[in-house]
Amino acid sequence: MAARRHDQIIETPTEARQAEPGPSVLALLTASTGLAVLILGVVWFAFFRT
Known part of the structure; x- marks a missing residue:
């Protein structure tokens, strides 16, 4: 365990x-x-592209 000496x-x-x-x-x-x-981009292109 670390010791303290003069702060x-x-x-x-x-x-x-x-x-x-x-x-x-x-x-x-x-x-x-x-x-x-990358994963969110693939999901967006697969489901939300119009």
Whole structure:
């Protein structure tokens, strides 16, 4: 568990590395948003196009 010393949080290297690595979250968000837009576009063309 992280210790506090003079209003600073002191962590071991193992505790500090437990965060999610950077760009993978952005790539997942971008891919899932793009896929959702694609699916909604297909549904719109299939059912609501006049």
